[in-house]
Amino acid sequence: MAAIRQVECGLLEHALVLGAELYNDVSALGFHGLGLLTESVMAPFDANRDGLVLGEGVSALVIGRATASQTGGFYLRGSASTSDTHSITASNPDGSTIADVMRAALDNAGMTAAQVDAVKVHGTASLSNDEAESAGMQQVFDRLPPVCALKPHIGHTLGACGLNELVLFCAAVEAGFLVATPGISARAGDLGVTLNQEPAPVSTGTFMLNYFGFGGNNASLLVGNEPRRDPTVAVM
């Protein structure tokens, strides 16, 4: 978001944004000590969820201002970032702070929740954070659009998950499908969230990508792959 603002205000023409998370003992032992690691698979929103798997990942993105002749690529429609001061390791379980950041991103984009074609959840598969995230989504959406999770595939890449998951999500949409997690949250359990079970076909639309990190960093992005007439910043 910082890079996009630098492009928007003319400070930069383009920005290369990098995200990297590599295995390290501090993170691995720290998450182990917090009891947040699963010994099986990562199953966000599932009744059997019991923690996360750490992942490694490196990703890169070039952003720049869209030109009139540009075709293809993704565009940032809106974004928001807020501080959740409920707990340093967990979002407010009532979902209020998560709902706030999603609504702020929708306001920033000039959109309603009904115009969102799919949601990429943060989905850490921890008991309390998935509870907070599902409560937040249900406060914002009258009816949930298709919901997908990427961490079951790549693990939690921590500080780099924002970029890693944005790039993977966009690449999947560009390839024509929405990522599926077969067998995970196939039915709406106590949290009322069903994850996409098959690679659903998708071509164009506007997508919400959510992130809720340690330290109370909540962020929500709205990206789309249909160019608009007004000046927008192209993502990728």
Next chain:
Amino acid sequence: MAVPVVATGTYCEAVTDTPPPLKELVRESTGTSVRRVGRFIQLALIGAGRAAGDVPANTAIYLGSGRGDLDAMAEALETICVEKQAPRPLLFINTVSNAACFYVARTLELQAASHFVSSRHFALESALQSALVDMRCGAVDSALLGIVDVVAGTAAEHAQRVGLAAGQAVAEASHWLQLQRDPGARPVLGTVDAVEFFGDRAQAQERLEKLARNGGTFFAPGQYLGSEAADWSRRLALDIWRSEPAGHFDSRAAGVLCDFLERGSGCLLHLNRDPRGRYAAVVVSR
């Protein structure tokens, strides 16, 4: 667009042996006791608390540091590598870069975004540039911007760890600015007029000579300029702003700016460089 500064908050103390306890200063600065946090977070709270008079809830936080929470990270690595144990949960959490931002936001009841900016040589400049861009484009109306450097272990251990010469004094510092896009009737201490980065000396020279001609008053050579400082001073033909820190800390630029905003007059141009020969300049007015 110049961004108004309505308050500053500073803590800068030399450390000669073991760093002193900070718990009472945290309580005095914030009006509350914050338990189970390490020195880096305590330092952030002291500086932020001192700069946070009348701070609105929609204030964004920008925290920069040359090395982050070196104290918590050194303890975590000692636990893992020497004691062969997993770090205690609270210690691990405090190694997370944004932990200090979380405690500042919670203690001061702030709800807007928080950012942790790590840059060894340009911590102040990088954090300030982020804040200025966000404020100029209207995304942020109010910001608390701080720079924190902590001493890990004893002064001697810290000096060795950060590569200082034997006997060089070390200090801990927490310098904060409260920035308001539209301060309304609030008194303004000064303004942050520009933050600019340059890829090499030629670029810096061309731009800074123009800045100096257009109303510069003082020149503050950054701590990493080294022997170039005198040459820049002659070239820019500005009076030198003298600001003597209590000892070495990475982000001395923040201390110089706060000092000027508290007792200076006119326009200050601060210039720093990194070992790769890149330069960063900050211009403030009072």
